[in-house]
Amino acid sequence: MNGSAGARQPGPFVRRAAMSDGLAAAPAGLQVLPVPGLPDFRPGQDLAGAILAAAPWIADGDVLVVTSKAVSKVEGRLVASPTDPAQREAFRRELVDAETVRLVAQVGRTKIVQNSLGIIAAAAGIDASNVRPDEIALLPEDPDASAAALVGAFAATGRRVGVVITDTQGRAWRNGVTDVAIGAAGVLVLEDLRGGSDAFGNELVVTQIGLGDEIAAAGDLVKGKLAGVPVAVVRGLATPGGQSPAEQIGAGQTAAALLRPYEEDLFRLGTDLSIEQGRREAVLLRRTVRTFTGAPVDEQVLGRCVGIALTAPAPHHTRPVRFVLVRKHRAALLQSMLAEWEADLAADGWTEDRIAGRTARGQILHDATEIVVPFVTGDGRHDYPDERRRQAERTMFTVAGGAAVQALLVALAAEGIASAWISSTIFAPMAVRAVLDLPPDWEPLGSIGIGHPHEPLIPRPPAPVDEALLRR
Numbered sequence: 028m029n030g031s032a033g034a035r036q037p038g039p040f041v042r043r044a045a046m047s048d049g050l051a052a053a054p055a056g057l058q059v060l061p062v063p064g065l066p067d068f069r070p071g072q073d074l075a076g077a078i079l080a081a082a083p084w085i086a087d088g089d090v091l092v093v094t095s096k097a098v099s100k101v102e103g104r105l106v107a108s109p110t111d112p113a114q115r116e117a118f119r120r121e122l123v124d125a126e127t128v129r130l131v132a133q134v135g136r137t138k139i140v141q142n143s144l145g146i147i148a149a150a151a152g153i154d155a156s157n158v159r160p161d162e163i164a165l166l167p168e169d170p171d172a173s174a175a176a177l178v179g180a181f182a183a184t185g186r187r188v189g190v191v192i193t194d195t196q197g198r199a200w201r202n203g204v205t206d207v208a209i210g211a212a213g214v215l216v217l218e219d220l221r222g223g224s225d226a227f228g229n230e231l232v233v234t235q236i237g238l239g240d241e242i243a244a245a246g247d248l249v250k251g252k253l254a255g256v257p258v259a260v261v262r263g264l265a266t267p268g269g270q271s272p273a274e275q276i277g278a279g280q281t282a283a284a285l286l287r288p289y290e291e292d293l294f295r296l297g298t299d300l301s302i303e304q305g306r307r308e309a310v311l312l313r314r315t316v317r318t319f320t321g322a323p324v325d326e327q328v329l330g331r332c333v334g335i336a337l338t339a340p341a342p343h344h345t346r347p348v349r350f351v352l353v354r355k356h357r358a359a360l361l362q363s364m365l366a367e368w369e370a371d372l373a374a375d376g377w378t379e380d381r382i383a384g385r386t387a388r389g390q391i392l393h394d395a396t397e398i399v400v401p402f403v404t405g406d407g408r409h410d411y412p413d414e415r416r417r418q419a420e421r422t423m424f425t426v427a428g429g430a431a432v433q434a435l436l437v438a439l440a441a442e443g444i445a446s447a448w449i450s451s452t453i454f455a456p457m458a459v460r461a462v463l464d465l466p467p468d469w470e471p472l473g474s475i476g477i478g479h480p481h482e483p484l485i486p487r488p489p490a491p492v493d494e495a496l497l498r499r
């Protein structure tokens with residue numbers, strides 16, 4: 028396999044020195060040749076025929092690098108557009124939205140989006156350059172299929188070529204646009220060196236070479252520099268073997284191989300979009316979780332979440348909320364609440380069996396990894412001579428406590444920590460204060476069972492608003 032490049036029949040191309048067995052040696056050198064003299068293509072024109080007429084010298088093993096715009100034009104992917112610049116721009120934006128499957132990033136009016144083929148590009152690859160002022164070109168519908176059709180058309184003339192269809196793209200973190208492969212046939216576009224080793228014996232763990240994009244960029248060196256040259260030929264690469272076009276196409280790869288799957292994308296969303304989405308989803312992450320893994324909850328994280336909770340609104344510029352992390356006295360607390368609960372139910376005339384069945388629900392607080400009891404204190408509460416206003420003032424502080432508890436639960440959820448807000452302490456305030464040794468004006472607002480969930484928390488959709496939002 029590592030014989031001289033000249034003697035070899037075309038085989039899978041590797042243009043670096045062989046790094047492991049089974050890969051071909053580097054070819055002696057490459058030529059990148061422009062194909063000048065091509066027309067401004069129109070729908071229905073024979074692209075292969077035109078290329079061949081302009082470059083009869085195209086030979087076996089050449090790789091044709093074809094600008095997607097030319098393919099779009101012959102395939103009729105032109106849309107009539109208004110010529111007025113503002114209307115044309117608005118229309119172009121509509122087309123971008125129509126081609127968008129996923130918004131990847133947005134800065135100002137610039138949108139980086141994924142189209143239905145999985146290609147991620149600014150404005151879905153739609154641009155109004157190099158087309159008539161009353162038209163806009165969309166990307167080819169299936170650039171891999173377009174490339175395969177070109178390979179087939181050349182095979183029909185006895186030439187075994189590979190084809191790369193290119194688009195010009197900006198790149199994250201790098202200035203300057205380059206051409207990349209959005210369609211391919213009869214060539215290798217992704218050279219996988221993983222599992223091999225370099226000349227020093229270091230194992231190559233992640234190295235995959237984006238040959239398709241390298242070929243596209245090489246082609247652009249001659250296409251881009253000469254106006255009206257939509258096709259270049261890269262000569263000297265070894266294209267995959269196979270006698271029939273089908274065999275050759277089968278031995279190559281499609282440009283889809285260059286698309287990183289969503290799950291492997293470390294940068295799924297632009298930073299601003301991530302922050303926006305995170306904010307929107309934080310509240311939706313919280314739900315009542317009643318069983319926990321038992322893995323310890325980081326106390327620093329818990330402290331941070333309490334700090335967030337204390338930013339909840341409260342009346343009279345007060346901070347009337349306290350959270351008590353109950354560890355030492357948990358058993359005593361639960362026992363004394365249970366005793367009070369049982370006494371209440373017995374007084375209601377319940378049988379022992381029924382009482383046992385009902386109080387079993389208290390198990391959540393036994394099993395939770397941590398429990399926190401929230402309180403509202405009387406600090407800053409105004410006093411009134413009449414009961415109506417005293418009650419209103421109490422309600423005001425209670426609702427402020429509720430806001431802080433919800434804030435704590437949301438903050439925990441945002442850290443991946445689950446919770447269940449349980450009513451119990453509300454019904455046994457005196458027992459709670461006695462066991463935890465707290466002042467008489469501290470009102471417990473339930474208990475919060477906290478722990479790591481068995482399944483990661485995922486945001487749920489907002490509830491239907493219908494009857495809950497009234498207008499008067």
Ligand SMILES: Cc1cc2nc3c(=O)[nH]c(=O)nc-3n(C[C@H](O)[C@H](O)[C@H](O)COP(=O)(O)O)c2cc1C
Binds near residue numbers: 316447473
């Ligand atoms: C003040 C309050 C007390 C609650 N008490 C209990 C309780 O005693 N036992 C329980 O299992 N859930 C309790 N919950 C949780 C509710 O049952 C739960 O919030 C509701 O079913 C909605 O589910 P979600 O929290 O997952 O949206 C309580 C919730 C609140 C706000």
